[in-house]
Amino acid sequence: MPAPVWDPAQYLRHAGHRARPFADLLARVPELPGDPPRIADLGCGPGNVTVFLADRWPTAHITGYDNSPEMLDKAAVDHEGPTPGGGRLDFAHADARTWTPDEPYDLIISNATLQWVPGHAERFPDWVTALKPGATFAFQVPGNFPAPSHQLMRELAHSARWKDRLADTLRHDDAVLSPEAYLEKLTGLGCTADVWETTYIHLLQGEDPVLDWVKGTGLRPVLTVLADDPRAREDFLSEYRAALREAYPAGPHGTPFPFRRIFAVATREA
Incomplete structure (x- = not known):
């Protein structure tokens, strides 16, 4: 099956709701050991929440990684360059299935990306190994x-x-794994881990807003496969819309x- 083709504009239609879990995750990340810190945002998408990292650590060098050319183009145009606090924000192509850091990081963070990576917990050792002492993977x-x-989509x-x-x-x-399984994986790698879950009740506006939401994320594989058959695409959406x-x-x-989400913040021993 082809890799999903992403639509930054569709994704950003619900940017406020999508950004809240990242802000809640970021609030639990402890202070970082490096000055200035080196940060990786794995699966940065259009970069709209990557900029939150520059607000928290103004002097940081932050690189957003993604495997979608469409998302990276949007992120670079809107956000790349020096940050107000004297740091830098840039973006680069990388696939979380294979990305292995080539330098030590103070923070590796990932927002709503790892569910797209089969066996992603098997990548944790490489990422934790790349953390500086006292650094965090979240x-x-x-x-x-x-x-x-x-x-309903699967059915x-x-x-x-x-x-x-x-x-x-x-x-x-x-x-994705259960919260308990993530806790076991991360503590087994020598980290102090904080794992929790939250169910947000988003109040969406507009006509068929749940369909509009999933068009930006979970439905992308279907839309990609049916992209060359507009009639089939509309037939699928019509059936799915009625069920939603x-x-x-x-x-x-x-x-x-x-919308339930699972969070983890793992800090390597200093």
């Missing part, structure tokens, strides 16, 4: 794969009409969209 991943938004992709084209396209509910409307009915003030 990430958050969605934990909502059993939710209707994803379950439709495996239905009689779509299974020949889409059955192997979507991630499954084992795309039933699963997530609009209320008087918007459409409530529960």
Whole structure:
């Protein structure tokens, strides 16, 4: 299956809701050992939350890594260059499936990326090894794969009409580990780990807002596979839209969209 093609504009339509988990993760990251610190944002997307790192550590040299040319182009145009505090923000191509740091870091952080990387916990040793003493590896991943938004998507992709084209396209509910499993992995690498989960109740606005949300993330593999067949694409979206409307009915003030996320902050012993 082809790699998903990303649409920065679609992704950023819900930028406020998507940024909140990163801010909550960042609030639990301790002070960093280096001055100025060296930071990697793995899976930086369009860079809209990478800039939060420069707010927290103004003198840092921060590199956002991503494997999407579309996302990297958007990030570079909007955010690359010197930062107000005397640091620097730049962006580079890297794939989290294979990225191995070639220098020591004070912080390696990843926001809603590792769920796209099969076996991502097996990459943790390389990343923790690249941390300076007292440095931190932090990430958050969605934990909502059993939710209707994803379950309905998978069921439709495996239905009689779509299974020949889409059955192997979507991630499954084992795309992320349990919080307990992440805790075990990280402490086993000699880190002091803080792992937790939160369910946000996003109040989305507009027509079919849950569909609009997943068009920016979880639905990208389907949209990529069907990109050369506009009629099939619209047929799939029509079926999926109807199912989402039933699963997530609009209320008087918007459409409530529960979204569970898993967080981890692991600090290497000084």
